[in-house]
Amino acid sequence: MEPVTDELAREAIELELFIQAMQRRHGYDFSQYAPASMRRRVRQLAERLKCASISELTGRALHESALLPQLLEGLSVPVSDMFRDPPVFRALREQVLPLLASYPQINIWQAGCAHGEEVYSLAILLEEAGLYDRSRIFATDLSANALRQAAEGIYPDRAAQQWSRNYQAAGGTRSLADYYSARYSLLKLDDRLRRNITFAQHNLASDRVFCEAHLVLCRNVLIYFSNPLQDRCLALFRDSLVRGGYLCLGMCESIDFAKSAIDFAAVEAKLRIYRLVTNAVGQSPT
């Protein structure tokens, strides 16, 4: 067996070449993703696509255009749960939505929506607050495959119990089952929940501001990014938000090392809910 140090060094080169191929062949820049998770994901992607090595995966990424959606799916945000971290959704319901209610039109951007579990959770919150008919949720993701699944709103029903508990813990006033129909071990969310959601592809590593938002949710997405890319995203959120707009990140995320964090003040520090401070100067990302 070759020494593992050689093996790891070789893999580091392979990973670098794969990232270059994605950039130059497909225009997707993963160079600012945090390396430890990136390495795991690329390795797993190679396995899933039956490639013996990352180099083989790189070859396929270069030659098979049709593979791109699968590559992006494997490299983007993983699935979540409905009402994941119930205290966060409770705080959104009780503290944030009442303030958003003063706007005639409410725009919400969920960045990195994956399969949409949290998008629909948000739609339910808005519905129950009586705000949904004047709200628009922009749900974006890097992966077209993920967006397609999100738009379907169909999930395995084994998650239903946990999601119901989450919904109740988040202060839900009805039964989560009111919002879906279950069949063939699947649950399908009510089509009506989708009426004010726009699903669109957006790459946080390269794309720009596209809407004026009152609330941005981006939970457990920036954890996969290096410090500079995390900072880019925070600047992007700042520039998207209206004055006094809200930002909600994942519960274990740290913005301690990001320059742009200065533009946000914690509303609920433990829940990672922030508000754009009013003196922040909006600048277009360069």
Next chain:
Amino acid sequence: MKTPAAIVVGCSAGGLDALKVLLSGLDPRLPQPVLVCCHTGSETVDLLCELLGRVSTLPVMAAAERHMARDGYVQLAPTGYHLLVEPDRHFALSIDPRVNHSRPSIDVLFASAAMVWRDALIGVVLTGASADGAEGLQLLRRAGGCAIVQSPATAQVPIMPQAALDHAGADYCLALDGIAPLLNRLCLP
């Protein structure tokens, strides 16, 4: 192996009691970071940190995203996230799918730590009811690190240390109360 630069510890069922014994026996002058992945059923890792902090000779805290693995601190993987170490020794978290039905997974922590510290890493597998950690310990050993496994006969739940022994083998296999003294011997200059 080189002078150890870090210690990683994995445990599951029975882990709280085992960690109390381990952490209360460590020399308070230990200069390495001690990173712990313990599967718990609880909502947050804060309670576990508090319980362990009462008996540990070293300060105990949850590993914070993007922060550094701190020398002389015991840092625990937060509940619901995989804990990884980046090449520059900063922590990263992930919500990628469970590994061995677990998130945090010991394999994920050990594998990323092995890539950072290579032959300057000590891995410890304690009591538990799954095979998590076996794969990671194997990688750690192949990278030149040192593997310590609690002897299954003395573990509250022997499955995990047994799986580690079967899959990865060990440089040391001993009863729980012998592990802290061994770490002190290996890690103090």
